[in-house]
Amino acid sequence: MMPMDMHLEYLESFLTLAQGPSFTAAARTLGISQSSLTKRIHNLEDSIGMRLFDRSVTGVSLTPVGKLYLKYANQIDDLQDRFGDELSREFKQSGTLTFGVIPSASEYGLTRIISRFMRSSGCRCSLTTARSEDLELMLGDGLCDFAFIKNESGTNDFRRILVTNDHMVFVASVDHPLAQHRTVSLGQLKDESFFFEPKGSRPYLTCVELCRKAGFEPNIVGTDGQMDNIVDFAAQGLAVSLLMSGIVPHDRRIVAIPLDPPVVSRIDLCFRNRPLSAMQRRFLDFFETLSDDKRSGDVIVRREQRGDDGTAAD
Template sequence: MDQAVVHDNSLIIGSIPSIGQYGISKEITNFIKDTGVEIKIITEPSGKLENLLHSNQCDFAFIREVKDRKYFKRIPYAKDQMMAVLPKNHHLANLRKISISQLEKEFFLLEPKGSRPYNLCVNLCKSSGFLPNVVYTDRQIENIVDLVADGMGISLLMSKLVPRESSRIVAIPVEPTVSTSISLCYMSDENLTDLKRKFIAYIKNR
């Protein structure tokens, strides 16, 4: 393992890109105001964040659906539920819940290929007996939502990522219910500084 860089009065914190939707940015800025410490923020997909932790390029990371649990200590931070995101005039838009099998003939607009959200959606469709026809992928959720609203296709997104102010789309819970969790992670074998302990306590007591 690479030699960790010692930060006396600073932290490097990684996060999934949806840093605002889950209130992560607010928690970090509040911690800065309370302590006066310097914090650098890195946003990357969950898999990249795990690699950054392993190579000591960040002190903590907010990760969705942690894979490498053997090496990380995890503090539960948030949970979220998958929604089917449809144009307002879609023929399924008035349903209270949507079965994944009802979406078999749709064009799918998803997060980047190979990402954990993408793989989750594809595997969910496969478990319902079909391979989704993915016609567009993008890291920028607003681009996906705009294209859904314009009628290019539908998406599967976590509830907190769907903009509430849009009147051109609807977001409907899917069946079977799919939930994901976000955790604050750090290396399990790390000798924690007082500052790191303070940040852990801050997140635990938020």
């Protein structure tokens, strides 16, 4: 007999594919590969002993057996939702949603999203802070329900919803020769001394790769996990840095100038490709009602505090 969690996973795949028009579209909706979806449908058909779909070059359509199965699959899905809702109502105080967040969560308004959900729903939540690469491992191991991850690696094991975009800036002292430029290219920085985020971290590796693509090996004089320390080194003219705009503190001693061409980073809400609990669905429903400005309000405020040239506003 098929395990319950696997059965629900296959049921979700069937219902999605039944909406058409193709395996490709259904796989994209589910956030899995087409081969994974095909395997699920084949396994489901094997367990029933009959074909549920007719395949053609124009797409897929339900067989008579598939139409019968759809009738009951919808009922099962509805019963599962009703069970989850009642379970949440009766026992929600015994459950907790666990969120993994990047260290810059407050700068991107992520903690505000979670706190709003807690106030509006009454659900209990816990937060674990870690680097994006570590959050991906935690999410994959089931150690958190959701993770807010910067530049998620694109694995098919996760679904993701965009929270906000950010762009990289050149950070230097206001006395730096490039301080008055509206934009800066990486090629202009080949002779600079850099202070980056911790060695081996995703931001560190990204900056090193960008410099190499620009044709030079960066002269890295230091690394630090504290943003204030990096900014202080830059403010004193001891080094420059490459940071995402949203996490640069407001400091009159520095400039933060956009790169040309732009380097854009995305922050995503990530979760696993598995049937969701009622509480998890409740959070997703809440999240999807938020407008873009409410999802990333802190970033918007911070950008409005900067001048059009990317420098810190007075």
